[in-house]
Every structure is written in C-alpha cells, then in structure tokens.
Amino acid sequence: MPPPHRNAPSAAFIDPARVDALLAEAVPDDEDRAFVVRCILGEGPAHHRGANYVLLRLLGMIVDRLGGADAAALRARGTTPVPMKVPPHLARRGSLMAYPLGLSTAALEELAPVGTPDHAAMADCLSDGPPQHSLANAAMLWLIGAALARLEERAPGSARPSARSRTRSSAPPKR
C-alpha cells in the first residue's frame, strides 16, 4: 500500500473554461459539456483533477498547432459510450446510463484493427473506472485522435482527406 500523500497537491491552477473550450466540438451542448468538465476537473482527488487539466491543455496545444480538430471526421470514425457507474442492481433496464462524451475509437485503430478483441479490450480499459479517469481518457483520446488525423493528412501521399480544412480554435472564451 503506498504511503499517504504528506501534502495534498494544489489544483488551484485549473481553469475549467479552457478545457470547456477544448471540448466544445466533441460535446456541443453547453449543459452536457459542463457536466463532463465538472466530472474531469471538479470531482475526485486533486492530483487526478490537476493531472487531467495539464494533459488536456497540452494535448489541446498540440491539436491547435496542427490545425485544430476535425470533429466531423473523428465522429465519423466511431465512438463507444462511456458508461456511468452505478451499482448494478440500480442500472435502468433497456437504457444505457452513459456520459455525454463518448470514447472516440479512431486513435485505437493505430494499435489494433476495429472489430478485434484487442480493440474492444482497449476501449473497455479506457472507459472503465470513475469518471475522473474514464471521461478524462475519452477527452484525451478525442484530442489524440484529432492530432493523429492531422499528422496523417500531412504525410506524403495521404489518402485520408479531412472532412473540412480547419475547425474553430480551442482558445477559451473571452471574459
């Protein structure tokens, strides 16, 4: 068992508006997105919330410098739901209790072909656990998929054109 943290890390640097802006195309509805951002940055231990923020911001910078996310193209390549964890006997029958951000599976195709057990297992691993893990994974995978798609477009002889040339910037809204 690891020793307890002597001093809980501070997550005072978190600015939810910046991650909200990053996810504006992945989760277009404002209320849905506010819920997702709260689960990633506002719930759970400070070290998870802070790490989520740092990694998402950095991934967002990579995507921005590569030309921004092509949301339509990513969405077209498929998503799987990120399930909401409730005690099994309380799950509603016939109604999937899932978060409003799905797991974009495009990037996983770099590691395992769609439809293979490995691809499915990877998606399961990424979408399991409490939402400060699973939703953060989904948000990161969204940005990683966007970055990989842009790099692929730049590769010589690329056969996968973008659905559109450039999307809006993920800069935070002006206050």
Added chain:
Amino acid sequence: MSEPAVELPSGLDQAFGAVAGELGQATTAWLFVRAVARCAGDGGVASLAERAGPEYPVLDAVARGWLAGLRKQTLDPLPVLAAIGKANRLVVVGMEATPLDALMERLDPAVKVAMITHSPFPVDWDRVLDNYAGRIERVDLDTFQNWAGGKSALLTFAYGHGDTRTVVPPLWLRACGADVRAQFRALVAWNVLEAPLQLYPRWLVEIDADSFTHFVS
C-alpha cells in the same frame, strides 16, 4: 426582540414538529408566523420565536424576519428551472411544499420527478405525494440512483447563505456522495430563507455552498 410577551396556546412547538415533515420547515414556519401574527400580532410572533425558536431555528429565522419587516416569502422558480436546464429527470431531496408547488406548476410535464421519502419528522408520504396527483414518484436512498444519468438533476432546499456556507437537510449528505455527484448533471440548491440562521441549525447540516453546481437564492 423588543415586542411585549404574549401568551400563546401551549403545544405550538409540538404542532410545528408534527407539520414540518409534510410541508417542510420553512413552509410551516411561514404558516405558523402568519397565523400567530393574525391572532396575536407581532408580540405573538416574538413569543413564538422565543418559545419554539431554539428547537426550530428555521421558525426562529422566519419569525425574526417577520419582526424585521419581511412579511412575504419571495420565491421565484424561474432560476431553478434554468438550473435544472435540459434535465429530463429530477430527484428532489427534502421537502418544502410552497417552493415545490411553485416549481411543479412551471416544470415541463415531460420531466420525470421523484422525491427521496425520508425525513427526521413523522411523515405520511402517501398523503404528501397524493397532493401531486402522481406527478412525483417515491424513491428512497437505496433506489434513487436508478434515476441517475447524463440528463438527471438533484434538487434540495437550502436555509440561508453565509459567506461561503449554507444549511441543507442532512439527507442531502446521505444522498449526494462522491459517487452520486458524478451521476447527476446538476446539483441544485434552492435557498428558501432570506437570511442565514442565527441559531444552531438543528435538523439541518452546514456545507459549502459551492459544492452545488447551482445555488439559487
């Protein structure tokens, strides 16, 4: 309080406890304060606060507010509706009849509503929920999470707001743990008192107001 002492019928404090479970403490406090004021004037309201206030701090707050000139409960459900937003399931934690009635009049009929039927006071829940003609379903602490989801909201009532703290029914703490916080998109508190409680919050519990996604005053 400088109002002259007025003799009130005995048992008002017991009566308050008997009614508060089914109507809510703030709703009952307004009912009692208005009735006592009508029958015994401001002196009667002062006596009510002196006698029953220490046991029922919400009654004390409403009575003191009355004596300070606050003669009407101001409740606007519109900001609460905005906080609930596009949620299509709403679970109510705690009971306050006047605000809840006002909310239900305006709430989209497509929104399903449930109440966690638990109270520190004696309550006939069938009688309470019959007032809503089947519109509000009954759930308990063991089952309300099957109302969770990406389009679900939790609503409770708050009793005053200090600098950073507020006071809510203890049931809120039992219901809204770390797991549940990530299962409901909106965690809404509707403040039903104009001023913070001046006495120890018996029957209630203090928490940070910013632990809610929406605090509506």
